[in-house]
Amino acid sequence: MPAIRDRLAADQSQLVQTLRLTPHDARLEIQLLMAAALDVNRAWLLAHDDEMLAPPVAARYTSWLKRRLTGEPIAYIFGEKEFYGLMFKVSPSVLIPRPETELLVELALARIPMDRPCRVLDLGTGSGIIAITLAKLRPLAELVAVDVSPVALELAQANARNLKANNVLFIESDWFSALSSVEKFDVIVSNPPYIRADDPHLARGDLRFEPPIALAAGASGRDALAWIIDQAVSRITSTGTLLLEHGYDQGEYARAALRQAGFHECVTYHDLAGVERVTLGTVG
Structure with missing residues (x-):
């Protein structure tokens, strides 16, 4: 299982390619999705991006990412x-x-x-x-x-x-x-x-x-x-x-x-x- 930083990098590229986001916007969105899945803030996420994702967290994050890749706004994903x-x-x-x-x-x-x-x-x-x-x-x-x-x-x-x-x-x-x-x-x-x-x-x-x-x-x-x-x-x-x-x-x-x-x-x-x-x- 890849570390958080590797997953973020790969999925940032997906958002850039699929939704035509800028790299900056894609990076921010991926971090928001991951932080929410972990129930932490972005500061914690960036300080611990060498850790591995637990399967339940990975499943939640992947579900949200799939919705975002269809174009669904993050506001609706998070509610x-x-x-x-x-x-x-x-x-x-x-x-x-x-x-x-x-x-x-x-x-x-x-x-x-x-x-x-x-x-x-x-x-x-x-x-x-x-x-x-x-x-x-x-x-x-x-x-x-x-x-x-x-x-x-x-x-x-x-x-x-x-x-x-x-x-x-x-x-x-x-x-x-x-x-x-x-x-x-x-x-x-x-x-x-x-x-x-x-x-x-x-x-x-x-x-x-x-x-x-x-x-x-x-x-x-x-x-x-x-x-x-x-x-x-x-x-x-x-x-x-x-x-x-x-x-x-x-x-x-x-x-x-x-x-x-x-x-x-x-x-x-x-x-x-x-x-x-x-x-x-x-x-x-």
Whole structure:
């Protein structure tokens, strides 16, 4: 039986060849899989890579590696993913949390006061990463999180329980449909579907395994953005803000649509990669 280091080297090459990962990314993924199989951290793994694998550990690791070689994302293999310093349960019924969504959270946090109540709505909550993170960091805020998928909501509720986010109300709703027409919020946030339905990226990489309903939004990729912007203006308080995550080429559209709907101070913010990622507008 080969030592851990030999197994890691051989399997890193498999990931590079099969999934076209960079050697750096492949090495990191293989180490994560092996560390999880051993139930140790990466530091321990690298310090003990001359050891041999026990058969049960080798079997668990091999099972996970086979799934990864089909392209299945590691987040789904492990059933969890870190976001904004918190660990969330995930499954193929929800999107995998991505670092660029942290920008949406940061911008929302800047508009939710720490010292007084505030009503916040998260549209299309998925696994609940946005609503729960905001709830944890703004405990006086009242969060309402909606999603059309009951399976996603069940997972989001489990995440809220695990993370002790007690100020979030989860509602099954197709955007605003299950909410009272007179109910208003100080902040509305959303990371809606924004990919074109015919985008070839939907058939590649991690996107193949994620729920299409959470990714694609019509022929232009703008259907969900347009619907939310049109409906949200009447659901926000007189000093409220709407914040939307969107695609790299949708910032100009989002600003124009917000202005046309009656929003003011419409601004687009760039993520760490320099891509236009979040656009917001205020009512007052």
